[in-house]
Amino acid sequence: MSYTFALVGNPNCGKTTIFNEITGSTQYVGNWPGVTVEKKEGKARKFKEEIKIVDLPGIYSLSPYTMEEIIARDYIVDQRPDVVINIVDASNIERNLYLTTQLIELGIPVVVALNMMDVVNARQDRIDTQKLIHYLGVPVLLVTANKGAGVKEVVEKALEVAQSAAAREADIPCKVFDQAIEQSLGKLQTLVKPWAQAKKYNARWVSLKLLEGDEKVKEKLDVPVTLMAEVKTYREGLEHEYDCDIETVVADNRYRFISNVVSKAIKKKNNGNTLTLSDKIDKVVTNRILAIPIFLAVMFAVFQASFGPVGSFTIDWIDVFINETIAGVLTSWLEAGGAAEWLKALIIDGILAGMGSMLVFVPQIMIVFFFLSILEDTGYMARAAFIMDRVLRKLGLSGKSFIPMLMGFGCSTPAIMASRTLENEKDRRLTIILTPFMSCGARLPVYALFAAAFFAQNQGVIIFSIYMLGIVVAVLSGIILKKFVLKGEVAPFVMELPPYRIPTLKGITIHMLDRGKGFVKKAGTVIFAAAVVIWFLQTFSFSFQMVQDPGDSIMGGIGKLMVPVFAPLGFDDWRAAVALLTGVVAKEVVVATLGILTDVGEVTEDSVELAAALQVYFTPLKAYAFMAFTLLYMPCVAAFGAIKREMNSWKWTLFTVAYQTGVAWIVALLIYQVGRLVGLG
Numbered sequence: 001m002s003y004t005f006a007l008v009g010n011p012n013c014g015k016t017t018i019f020n021e022i023t024g025s026t027q028y029v030g031n032w033p034g035v036t037v038e039k040k041e042g043k044a045r046k047f048k049e050e051i052k053i054v055d056l057p058g059i060y061s062l063s064p065y066t067m068e069e070i071i072a073r074d075y076i077v078d079q080r081p082d083v084v085i086n087i088v089d090a091s092n093i094e095r096n097l098y099l100t101t102q103l104i105e106l107g108i109p110v111v112v113a114l115n116m117m118d119v120v121n122a123r124q125d126r127i128d129t130q131k132l133i134h135y136l137g138v139p140v141l142l143v144t145a146n147k148g149a150g151v152k153e154v155v156e157k158a159l160e161v162a163q164s165a166a167a168r169e170a171d172i173p174c175k176v177f178d179q180a181i182e183q184s185l186g187k188l189q190t191l192v193k194p195w196a197q198a199k200k201y202n203a204r205w206v207s208l209k210l211l212e213g214d215e216k217v218k219e220k221l222d223v224p225v226t227l228m229a230e231v232k233t234y235r236e237g238l239e240h241e242y243d244c245d246i247e248t249v250v251a252d253n254r255y256r257f258i259s260n261v262v263s264k265a266i267k268k269k270n271n272g273n274t275l276t277l278s279d280k281i282d283k284v285v286t287n288r289i290l291a292i293p294i295f296l297a298v299m300f301a302v303f304q305a306s307f308g309p310v311g312s313f314t315i316d317w318i319d320v321f322i323n324e325t326i327a328g329v330l331t332s333w334l335e336a337g338g339a340a341e342w343l344k345a346l347i348i349d350g351i352l353a354g355m356g357s358m359l360v361f362v363p364q365i366m367i368v369f370f371f372l373s374i375l376e377d378t379g380y381m382a383r384a385a386f387i388m389d390r391v392l393r394k395l396g397l398s399g400k401s402f403i404p405m406l407m408g409f410g411c412s413t414p415a416i417m418a419s420r421t422l423e424n425e426k427d428r429r430l431t432i433i434l435t436p437f438m439s440c441g442a443r444l445p446v447y448a449l450f451a452a453a454f455f456a457q458n459q460g461v462i463i464f465s466i467y468m469l470g471i472v473v474a475v476l477s478g479i480i481l482k483k484f485v486l487k488g489e490v491a492p493f494v495m496e497l498p499p500y501r502i503p504t505l506k507g508i509t510i511h512m513l514d515r516g517k518g519f520v521k522k523a524g525t526v527i528f529a530a531a532v533v534i535w536f537l538q539t540f541s542f543s544f545q546m547v548q549d550p551g552d553s554i555m556g557g558i559g560k561l562m563v564p565v566f567a568p569l570g571f572d573d574w575r576a577a578v579a580l581l582t583g584v585v586a587k588e589v590v591v592a593t594l595g596i597l598t599d600v601g602e603v604t605e606d607s608v609e610l611a612a613a614l615q616v617y618f619t620p621l622k623a624y625a626f627m628a629f630t631l632l633y634m635p636c637v638a639a640f641g642a643i644k645r646e647m648n649s650w651k652w653t654l655f656t657v658a659y660q661t662g663v664a665w666i667v668a669l670l671i672y673q674v675g676r677l678v679g680l681g
Contacts, residue, residue, distance in 0.1 A: 002050040003162050005155070006076060008103060009087030010096050011058030012382075014115040017145040018087060019055040022155060044155055051155065054081065060095075062102040070216075076106060077201060082162040083109045085154060090114040090127060090142070091499065093266060097258045101176050104138060107202030109161045112140045113154045118147065119499065123276075124269040131265035146504070176257040180241055181250070184211065184234045191230055195221045211235055212247050278499040282383065291387045298380070302371040369512045377503030401431040405474070408438030412639040415440075416646055426486045430478065432646055433656050436635040437474040439467050442587040446630045449591055453612075454620040462624070470631050473663060481659075534582055534589070555581075569629065569665065570622035570672040580629065586636045621680045625672040632664035 009015045023042030044051035056075060057068035076084060086103050088096040093114070103110050112132070114120075120127060132140045139157050143150035175182065188207035196203040199221055209217040210231045218228070235246050242249045275283075285294055334344045375381045392401055401419075408415035412435060419431045439447075447466055451459040537555040541547050550556050551574070558581065559574035566577050575594065583590040594614065618626065634640065634657045644653045 002052065003083070003159065004052045004054060004079070004081040005044075005083045005085050005158050005162075006054045006056055006081040007085050007087060008056050008072060008076070008099070009058060009115075010060055010089060010099060013058065013087045013089040013096065014143075014145045015055060015058060015087045018085075018113065018115065018143070018151055018154075019053060021145060021148055021151045022053050046152070047155065047159070049159060051159065059099065061099055062106075076103075076108065080108060080200065083111055083158040085158055086110055086112045087143075088112055088114050089116055091116050091119040091123070091125075093127070094258060094262050097261065098254055100136065101254050101257065104136065105176075105202075105205050105208060107205055110138045111154060111158045111161055112136065112138055113143045113150070114140060115143045115145050117142045117150075118144045126267040128265045128267075132261065135261045135265065177250070177253045180238060181253065184238055188231065188234060191227060195223060195227070208250070211238075212250055276499065278379070281500055285380070285383055286387060291383075295384055295387055298375070302375075366512055370508065373508045373512055374503055377501065377508060379500045401427060401434075404431050404435050405438055408435040408440060411442070412436045412438075412440045412635040413642045416639060416642040419646055429647065429652060430481055430486050432643055433481065433659060434474045434478055436639060436660055437470045437477065437632060439470045439631055440587070440635070442636065443630055445588055445591045446583075447627055449594075450614070450618075450623045450627050453614045454618065454623040462627075466627055466631055469628060469667075473632060473667065477659075477663065534585065534593075568673070569668040570619075570625050571629075573617045575617060576626060580633070583630065584634065584637060584640075586638075587630065590630060621672060621675040625668040625675075628671055629664045629668040632667055633661045634664075635660075 007015050007019055019040065019042065022044050024045050040055040042053050042055075044053055054075065056072040059069045059072050061069065062073045062076075063069060075081075084103055084106075086100050088100060100110070100112060114127065114129070117127075127142075129140045129142065139161065141150055141154050141157055143154060145151060177185070185204060185207050188211065189203045192207045192210065193203040196206040201221070206217060206221065210223065210228070211234060213235070223231075238249065239246055244252075284290060330347060331344065334347065372381070375384075404415045404419045415435045415438070416432055419428050419435065444463075447463045448459075451462045455462040534555070537558070538550055538553050539546055540554060541552055542554055542557060547553050551560075555578050556574060559578035562577035562581065563572060563574050566572070566580070571577060571580075579590045579593040582593045614623070635643075640653070640657065643656055644650070647653045647656065
């Protein structure tokens with residue numbers, strides 16, 4: 001016999017921790033809302049029965065207004081799991097029980113797991129589970145998921161409930177509503193039952209949804225006009241009696257029921273009169289005056305640690321290891337084996353050079369992920385999103401957009417993927433379009449090269465100005481796109497501020513390795529294939545003959561065709577066009593490409609020889625325009641793939657790429673042409 005249990009709960013209630021504990025999955029556990037954005041499945045361990053566990057998105061209610069709510073409600077209503085395991089944050093039980101009452105109304109067996117009992121016990125609060133069982137009418141168990149306590153018992157109880165639940169159209173165990181609403185529901189239930197049974201829905205729940213005016217339920221059932229007329233009569237009668245709209249009346253009834261249950265079953269020691277440690281910390285870190293300076297200081301420390309001496313050391317070490325040690329060993333093997341020259345060039349100058357240009361940055365990215373995972377697991381990132389909401393709202397975005405945009409300074413690919421935490425589709429698309437304007441770490445070698453070659457006395461100022469340019473362009477783009485393309489009101493920003501917690505080494509390690517593994521796997525496979533293609537295009541002519549002069553290669557021919565497009569920007573040499581073209585594969589490749597095409601060879605980005613060679617083809621003004629274009633035009637192929645996955649639309653994906661590249665062309669054009677007019681070029 002097989003069973004399906006669905007895990008449902010508010011964001012940050014510990015669902016994913018329980019999912020991991022039951023299934024043995026290494027799913028990352030975050031401490032900011034929205035980490036679970038799609039249903040995830042696994043099989044329960046240590047049970048002879050076959051039990052499938054489905055981890056649904058974190059939601060606050062079953063009202064179908066957000067992507068998470070739609071996914072969760074559609075799964076429960078349409079797939080009808082054997083039992084819904086409702087994970088409740090016992091330290092914030094009042095808010096969590098709103099969803100609990102809605103789950104019970106669905107008519108599907110529910111087991112409530114009161115999680116985070118360690119926090120409740122630390123506060124010396126007391127929860128009477130027997131009274132909760134009495135009022136809710138469903139099993140209630142105590143759990144401390146991060147220690148594994150009580151999790152097995154929850155599954156055992158769910159199994160017991162599933163095996164004893166003979167009737168799927170069970171009576172609703174708890175009575176939440178006033179007598180007037182109950183009477184109307186009872187009469188409507190008789191009328192609705194034939195349509196509800198045909199779709200295998202609970203008749204009482206359908207009656208309540210129609211009474212509330214739920215359009216999605218009406219569409220699913222294809223309710224006839226005559227029945228909707230009856231529903232309208234009951235709704236208008238109730239609204240007249242309560243002198244209020246029915247949705248507000250229903251919500252008010254739920255809150256009054258919850259308040260009554262909590263007053264009877266929960267005894268709090270301080271009754272909210274004593275500030276918790278989290279409250280005391282928040283008085284400082286979310287202070288209107290101190291919040292942003294503290295946040296900037298924290299982010300500066302993270303990036304300084306990641307890209308400072310430690311990060312630079314990892315780049316130098318990996319670079320030497322790949323380009324000297326591994327390259328030397330492979331060269332010796334190939335020469336000893338009598339390999340053809342073209343094969344040696346492919347492996348050393350193509351594959352190894354291409355992969356190496358990406359792999360040297362992996363340690364830095366892992367360091368960034370390490371620190372960000374600490375901030376997320378402690379609960380600070382939720383505060384950061386709350387702090388930035390006021391700033392981003394002026395762009396037409398909510399504070400949740402801040403998380404992906406912040407990650408964009410590390411790598412665009414995971415940053416774009418992080419946009420899925422946004423409920424509103426327009427906000428999500430706008431965030432995806434704007435995030436690549438945040439300069440990722442892969443672009444830094446390009447800035448370093450050109451700053452050293454043309455702005456030796458002011459390298460720091462020039463690179464800082466490029467980063468600020470990306471932010472300014474993102475701000476202006478957000479305003480323009482929100483006004484003319486992605487119109488609509490900003491989605492309400494509702495984010496729970498979880499209590500501060502000490503992160504576990506296991507959680508941080510899982511988070512860091514999961515993100516790092518994904519980056520290497522996705523970007524590495526793409527760059528591996530691209531390195532072969534780039535080597536071939538740089539090595540052979542259109543007649544497939546090996547060439548000595550890169551200008552005679554296929555890539556040289558393509559670059560010369562592209563020159564007219566870039567000439568107005570100051571890039572009137574084909575080498576610049578080709579470097580930008582290869583930069584689509586990975587921005588790090590821009591430096592290697594310029595090194596090859598200027599006859600300097602495989603060099604590092606701080607090479608004096610390459611810097612001198614570039615001065616033949618660029619002026620300081622052209623160089624700055626080139627840096628700006630590199631900053632703004634479409635991100636790498638891996639990011640392009642992420643955009644396609646998250647947009648789930650070729651139209652929006654191509655629009656995003658076209659917009660970003662168009663903006664890059666216009667900004668670089670303005671920099672170069674205005675610079676020439678004022679005498680800078």
